[in-house]
Amino acid sequence: MDAAQTTLKKIALLLAFALLCLGPWSSSAYAQPTILTCGSINITNLSQFSCAVSSSTGVPIPYTVSSVVFNPADPRQGGWLGVTPQSGTISGTGANTVQSLTLQLTQTAGVATNSTATITLTPTAAAPAGSVAGTIIAVYAPSSSGGGGGNGLITANPTSLNFCNGCYSAQSVVLTTSSVSAVPFTINAPSWLTVQQSTSSVSSTASTTISVSVNNFSQASSATTVSIVYNGGPTNIAVTIGGSGSGVLSVSPSSISWSYNSTTGAFPSAQYVTITDNSGASAWNANIAVTSGDPLWLTFLNGNTGINGGFSANISTFYIQPTSNVASLSNGTHTATVTINDSNNNQTSLFVSIAINTGSGSNNGLTVSPSAVTLPNVVYGSTTSVSSSVYITSTTSGTASYNFSGSCFGISGSFYGNGSSTASIFAGSSAVQFVITGNPTGLSQTTYNNCSLNIYLINTSATVSVPITWVIGSGSGTGFGNPVLPTAMSFVYQIGASSNTLVPQAAIISPSGAWTSTTQYNSGSGWLTVPASGTGPGPAPISVSAANLSVGNYSATVTFTTAGGTQAVSVAFQVASSPVIYISAGGTGDISLQGNNGTIIGAETFQVLASDGSNIPYTASTSTPWLSLYTAANGTTPQNASFTVNLSNLANGVYYGSINISAPSAANGTVTVPIVLTVTGSSSTGGGNLNFSTSSLAFTAQVNGSLPASQNLTVTAPTGTTYTASASGTYNNTNWLSISPSGYVSNASQNISVSVNQGSLPAGNYNGSIIFYPSGGGSQSVTVSLSVTTTGTNTVITASPTSLNFSANQNGSAQTLTVSVTSQSGSSAVSFGLSTNVASGTGWLSATTAGYVTPATISVTVTPGTLTQGTYTGTVVISPTGGSAVTVPVTLAISGLPSVSASPTSLNLSYSVGGTVPTTTINVTGGSNLNYTTSVSSNCNCISVSPSSGNTTSNPTITVTLISPTTLTAGGYTGSITVSGTNGSTGNTTVTVNLTVAAPLPTVTALVNAASGASGPVSPGEIVSIFGTATNPIGPATPVALSGSDLVNGNVPTTGLAGATVTFNGRPAALTYVSSVQINAVVPYGVAGFNNFPVIVTYLGQNSNGFTVQTTTSVPGIFTQNGSGSGPADVLNSDGRTNGPNTPAAKGSTVSVYLTGEGATTPKGVDGQVTCSAGCSSISQIPVPLLPVAVLVDGQPATITFYGEAPLLVAGVLQVNFTIPTTVRSGPVPLVVSVGGNSSQQNVTVQVQ
Structure with a gap:
């Protein structure tokens, strides 16, 4: 009895500890500042390798390199890797700040391949409380010899990229090397980055450009590395995420890649650059710096390397241009930087590179026409491929092949007719056609002019390089004239x-x-x-x-x-x-x-x-x-x-x-x-900002005949006039019309060489135009006609009917009629070609057939599309082999103005903040193939529609949803959606929107043992911590801990605390602490034997998601003094003082430790009961676990003198009294308590004298 009373007095000292149990438990895994690293890195040679480190929260973290641990497989047992600096601070004010560690081999002798070293970066005492260490795994992976590739180092420019949050635009990096032979490489990058590469190798004469963009900001980390992996590498490009939506000062494009080929002597066009400033700056200046040792090959349009300007509506523009010094640059890639500063001291940079190729001057009788190719422009976001052709002749017979060099994003090609990589070419015979195809899918909006097609004869030195230019979207922008x-x-x-x-x-x-x-x-x-x-x-x-x-x-x-x-x-x-x-x-x-x-x-x-x-x-x-x-x-x-x-x-x-x-x-x-x-239809050659030598040009050619001679168009204009020029003449996506020069022209008074190529055209008449956008404004054009005839004049086929007539409404459906083609009576089958021409409108007439040999049926289709009301004419041209072409006139009459309508005309939406975002639809009707647009207004700026424009055939339904609904407060909101016909369609429908927003739904994100921090199954009576988020709170913003006034008859009620309740499989739990992001609860004893049941938090009348848990017999967790689940245990010495470095327990003395997760008890546990709250006259009145309890101190079994539910604490806290073995070590030694064979967490200690 005396022993029992002594124990009761001792455990009564735990009243202060009871308050500790009621407070919050937190783990470093939740919102603690963490050192982020590059993870793992290959050390391949004696070069220096960089690893970016950053702070997960942006808070500066002082750190030291506390250890470099080498694995046992290393025969040297360490010493092969150096790390600098040995200490530092991830400093700065950005959301995710970055600095680099340098890793370098100290020597390689005796170091086994694939040896690893673990570098630990430990926060110092000055770091924010709870800061978490970071680790780097270095692997010694020496580069192998052989393999045929070059072994030069690859240099990246720039060496780092930053994307502001929400900025998806691609950024470019130019890769160069000093190696004469090609250096093959691969690219490693995280899945939330998209990296496009046009080639898989780089050499001193053929640089390449990679394109990097963010595809998923929700998965993006604050910092990462794009690794260029090669024999002798890698070369790493640091990528960081930071800043707000559009950045403070930004430039578009962020990089420019040009190419120059001495064979054509054509300099790249001037580049139009846009600056955007969101800091309120009024002015800016920009300066150009080229690589040291290079002549000045880049200037602004004023011919200088510096320029000043001001902002209008936060936007300003300028041009940069190559100079004649480009012709004197050596083979390879040369770089320059344009540095831009605003009047608020913000800075950004534009990187410019130019690839020089002077090695194709000798063609040894091999000729490719035209000598430069401009693919047809496409609009940014298009997925439709375009093509253009070149024609190859040679004075020597042989086998022609090809390759592409430079940054050829989306560009491919093949020889016409066989789709092969080679084609036979015969001296003096007809030209061989090669088709260049551009696929714009996924490409950025810019001008691509760093790609060349190289045509060569196998086993000879005859090679010709053809530079390729391609504009996606606005490209560099005309900057001149007015499209x-x-x-x-x-x-x-x-x-x-x-x-x-x-x-x-x-x-x-x-x-x-x-x-x-x-x-x-x-x-x-x-x-x-x-x-x-x-x-x-x-x-x-x-x-x-x-x-x-x-x-x-x-x-x-x-x-x-x-x-x-x-x-x-x-x-x-x-x-x-x-x-x-x-x-x-x-x-x-x-x-x-x-x-x-x-x-x-x-x-x-x-x-x-x-x-x-x-x-x-x-x-x-x-x-x-x-x-x-x-x-x-x-x-x-x-x-x-x-x-x-x-x-x-x-x-x-x-x-x-x-x-x-x-x-x-x-x-x-x-x-x-x-x-x-x-x-x-004008014959005038002047009247605008430009004057022309003629208002139209006409060419004639024969099928399979030689190319017509080019013609000169003379352009004159006042001094200082500039313009952009482009040619438009296509058939089946192949451009038959070309001009030189094209694009931006700084001297308007000069000759324009106009060429046509009938190589892919059947007999017929074709119309094109040359469009000029002069700097004085407006646009001017010169028409070009091409008549392609057969070599004979006899008629060998008959078409029936001889004409076709169609009628349709605006935006109506496509219609098809047929034409029968037969040979002249008594003739054998005749093969033929097929083409269409239109005299007005564009793209509305097409014709197809199956075999292109008589007898045949031709399907002629008209597509009204966006044609306005009126009559349109065109022709179907049937071109037989060895005979004259037969023309079938086609007439299309367009009438009527269809109207677009939408239903329903009102929508009612409801949303609980944090819950499922409501989505509904609007149906758009009025006829087939009608175009429409939508506009949205609301008093919450929270309503979104998709698509914003569409077509009643392809997009008959508009989806309505909410934007950033979690930012809305509870209440009612109104708005409207207007659906309007466009592009020839009429009609307006306004749809009213009523939105009701309820308070956010509480959301449970995690549930752990309140003592150990471990997640997993729960045991009856276990004290757990439930976590939520501030945006979906599970309790009050001001934390509330259980106090004496909350007790009912001396026990903890299961009816909730501060408006929050928790149920386990429908059974209410006793709560000891609640806040918006954490609740401490006691698992009801009645859940024993149940599995896969929900834990639900109810706050302010709204239920959370069901967080599924399982049960087990016991999950013991020892309470620790720092609340982290590791370190010194909550232990009382025999004299009642807290165990610690200054108050160690003597060997042979008895101490008390406190834990939870012991499971069911006898007598049966009662939810919320405070043990011995009304007094206990005997230890036998204290509930004890049904499962056996054991204690290990420093790995040695300890004698237990008492275990049972801790008096004056809520049921679920277990007290164990045990004797420190006399043979354990002094100092902090491991302490483990097991219940029913299940052990408590590791890294918990008791201090022994």
Whole structure:
């Protein structure tokens, strides 16, 4: 009895410890600053190798290299690796800061291959509390000899890349080497990075470029390494993630790769560069530095290496250009850096490289035409391949083969007709065709001009290199001329006036092909509607809405990306409180005209109106030379006004003019009538910013005949005029028309060489054009026609019917009719070719057949697509072998304006923050193949639709969901979605959206033993820690610990704490601590025998996810003094003091340790019961585990004098009294407690004297 009373007094000292058990338990695995490293690295030679280290939270972490441990397989037992620096601090203010450690072999003698070393980086005492160490595994992997590849080092420029959070744009790295022979390499990178490579080797004469982009920011770490692995490597490129969405100061493109071939002597085009600054800086400067020892081969357009500028709406631009010194550069890759600084001391850099190839000057009778290739431009994001051909002749017969060199992203090729890598070529015979194909899938938006096709004769020295240029999207941008007109437009509205006074306008897209648009608001938001995409040439409708806008001036910039370049269109919108003057031309606020053959366009009429219908006097005027006012200049609203257009001196092209309406008494004062004029069929050679020697060029050629001689087009212009030029003449995605020079031309007064190639064309007539964008604005064009005939004139086939007629609605479905082709009576089968031509419109006519030999049936298909109302004509040309071509005229009549509608017209969404994001759909109807766009507005900026534009055939359903819903507070929100017909479709439907947001759902992310921190099965009565997240809280923001006032009859209630409850398989648990991210709970004893059941936290009436657990008999965990689950155990010495370095336990003395996870007890455990809360007169009243208990001290069994539930603590805390064996070591020694054969966690100690 006396012994029992002594024990009860001793354990009563645990009242202070009881409070410890009630507080939170935390593990370094949760939100602790951690040293991140490169993980593992191969040490291949005596070179220095870098390993990037960073902080997981951005908080600076001082550290030391505490150990370099070598594995037992190393025969030297260590000493082969040096690490510098030995200490440091990951410092800085970024979200993820980075510095590098240098690893280097000290010697190699006796070091076994694949020996490993583990480098441990340990946070110092000055590091944030709980900082976690990092490790690096170094593997000695010496490079092997042989293998045939070069063994030079590969150099990367730049050596590091940084991506701001959410910035997906690719960045380029140029790889070079001094090795004459090719150095093969592979690339290692984490899965959240996409790395594209155009070649798998690099040499001193053939550098290569890799493209790096982030494909998944949710998986991205703060720092990583892209490793270029090769014999003698690797070369590592550090990649870091940091910064906000668009960065503070950024440049696009971030790198430029050019090539120069002395055979063609053609310098790369000037590059258009955009700077974006989000720091509010007003000015910037840029400076160029080339590699030391190189002549100055790169300047700005002003010819200098320095330039200054200012920002407009956070954006500015400049050009860089190669100089004539490029011709004097040695073979290989040369680099330069453009450093850009803003007035707020932010800095960024643009890396430029140029690959020089002067080795193909001698061709030994081998000729490739043309000598340079420009693949047809494609819009960024396209997946449609394009192609172009070259033609090969030789004075010597042999076998031709090919390869590509440089950065040939997406580019491939083969010999026409056999798809092979080789082709036989015979001296003096017809040219051999080689087809170059470009696949733009996944490629970045830029100009690719660092790729060459090399054609050579096997077993000879005859080689010809053909440089290839390809523009994806806007590429370098024209920077000159205007692929989109007008470049500025304005709208005006009086508050309270009819919405009919807000007349729409249109931007006229000149280049043929797909285009896209983006809108950036400078003031206000959501008031502008612009189609996200479309196909040119044609209008892009632009409209505004004054909903939710107050009186004031608003502006935005719409950037169009077209096949002819990128064009910014500024949009101004004035909202006034008093009457304004505006114009209406058939319901629009602008005028678009087409003129032909130098005629005069008769009177064109528009209305001058007042927003309130009142009489406002005005004066009209124009300074456009080809415009004349037809009606009086002075008038009063409402009034019809007219003008005429004189085309007599205008060359083919697109022109912009305007009429200014001045009304001083109106709130807006003036209004501009924008007029865009498209001229075709003109014989004039001037009238624009450029003058031409002719308005059109004509070529004739024969099938399988020699190429027609090139013709010169002379271009003259005032001094200082610059322009970009491109050729457009394709058949089956093959360009038959080419010009030289093309792209950016700094001296406008010169000759343009125009060439055609009929090699892939059947007999027929073909039309193309050369489009010029001069620096003075607008665009001008010269038409090119090509007539391809057969070698004979006799007719050997008959086609029936002799003509075809189709009719369809705008955006209607495709239609097909057939033509029968037969040989002349009595003739044998005749083979033939097939082609189509259109006189108006583009891409609407196609023809196919099965065998291309008579008798045959030809399927002729018309696709209305985006054709506007009108009549279109074309021809199907059937070209028989040995006979004259037969032409079948085709007519397509387009009528009607289909209308788009959407349903339902209202949506009701509900969302619980942290729960499943609601998704619903809108159905778009009105007919087949109708195009539409969507616009969204809401008072929460939280509604998203996909797609933003589409087609009723391919995208009949719009998906509606929420953006960043977790940031929303509980309450109601409203918004609207407008679905509008576009590209020839009409109709508007507004869908109202009502959103109800409830409080966030609590979310359980982890459950661990509260003493050991171990996850896994639970045992009855075990005290556990349940974790959640701050965004989906499982309890109150202010932590609450159990206090005496919370006890019920001296016990812990199972009804919850501070609004939070926890159930295990439906059984309520006693809680001792709750916060938003952690709850300490006692597993109910009634879960014994159940498996795979949910643990659910209920907070403020909302249930969490079900966190599934299993049960086991026991999972003992010892409480530790630091709460981490390791280190000194919570042990009381025999004198009642806490065991520790200054209070060690004597050998042979009895101490007490405290743990949880002991499992079921006898008497049976009661949930929430505080042991001996009402007093215990005997130890026999204390519940004890059903399973046997054992203790090991320093690996030696200890004698247990008592074990049972700890008095005055909640049931689930086990107390074990044991005697320290006399033969254990002194100091901190391991302590392990097992219950039923299951042991407690490792790395727990007791201090022995």
